[in-house]
Amino acid sequence: MSDMITIDGKEYKPEDLDETQKYYLMQINMTQQEADNIKVKLDQMTASNMFFKDQLAKSLIKEEDEK
Numbered sequence: 001m002s003d004m005i006t007i008d009g010k011e012y013k014p015e016d017l018d019e020t021q022k023y024y025l026m027q028i029n030m031t032q033q034e035a036d037n038i039k040v041k042l043d044q045m046t047a048s049n050m051f052f053k054d055q056l057a058k059s060l061i062k063e064e065d066e067k
């Protein structure tokens with residue numbers, strides 16, 4: 001049995017969709033997956049940015065302390 005999909009509170013069987021509706025569903029799934037991948041990449045970039053800002057601040061403090 002196929003997983004049901006829910007649109008506006010109503011359930012549909014994917015196999016009952018016409019070709020255009022299946023295409024829309026495929027696009028929804030693909031764009032959601034890409035959005036999820038972009039969110040992961042953004043989280044990685046945000047964490048990396050924070051790390052390098054912290055490293056820069058620490059190196060500046062160390063440099064000031066050595067003077």
